[in-house]
Amino acid sequence: MGTVSKIEIIEKALQDSYTYGEYKELVGKLLNEGKSTGPNQSEDLLNYSMLNDRRMKRWDKTVKLEPHIIDKVSGAVLNVTWLLITEGWCGDAAHALPVLNRIAELNKGIDLKLVLRDDHEELMQLFLTNGSKSIPKLIIYDNDKREVLHTWGPRPSEATKLVNDYKAEHGSLDPVFKQELQMWYNKNKGKNIADDISELI
Numbered sequence: 001m002g003t004v005s006k007i008e009i010i011e012k013a014l015q016d017s018y019t020y021g022e023y024k025e026l027v028g029k030l031l032n033e034g035k036s037t038g039p040n041q042s043e044d045l046l047n048y049s050m051l052n053d054r055r056m057k058r059w060d061k062t063v064k065l066e067p068h069i070i071d072k073v074s075g076a077v078l079n080v081t082w083l084l085i086t087e088g089w090c091g092d093a094a095h096a097l098p099v100l101n102r103i104a105e106l107n108k109g110i111d112l113k114l115v116l117r118d119d120h121e122e123l124m125q126l127f128l129t130n131g132s133k134s135i136p137k138l139i140i141y142d143n144d145k146r147e148v149l150h151t152w153g154p155r156p157s158e159a160t161k162l163v164n165d166y167k168a169e170h171g172s173l174d175p176v177f178k179q180e181l182q183m184w185y186n187k188n189k190g191k192n193i194a195d196d197i198s199e200l201i
Helices: 003-014 020-032 043-062 067-075 091-104 121-126 157-170 175-188 191-198
Strands: 080-086 110-116 137-142 147-152
Touching (some): 003 080, 003 147, 020 091, 020 110, 043 091
Antiparallel strands (some): 137 147
16 A cells, blocks of 8 residues: 555545544443443443443543653644544543544644544554554654654553463463553553554654
């Protein structure tokens, strides 16, 4: 696949994207109808979506960025789009989105846009993680040069290490680990996400 078609796929996805506020409205509207985002509907996905909706509302109120992050991001000269691939049922996304939004709000040169993974198969195929459609996936796109500068996701660096270590020891992620990961996110309060992202600015 040539670079041109990759850029075309990204720019096409941007035409079908949501702002953070629009995305939250969409998730809320679907929940009122007893649905999750995406073509597949199940009780599990709906329950995850309801839990994540509450999580995001809590993080929106409580996320605090450290002074060095605020200084670096607000002082940077940027003209980028942050294109984030997500779904309402994704637990990692619920922890990451409010932090990414808070960082993006610090600089007018960052335009945060969200797309749903299952509506954008071509885009997702360009940004697989170890061959899988893991989300959230952040694509940092230079608007002037029309090129991808960086990608991030699906988890912050410390959580990724926890996941990899657990998989190496136990073979797969079980409910016990998933509970531990949620506890890690709650304890870390978005700090690792902010640190990771500030290194890409």
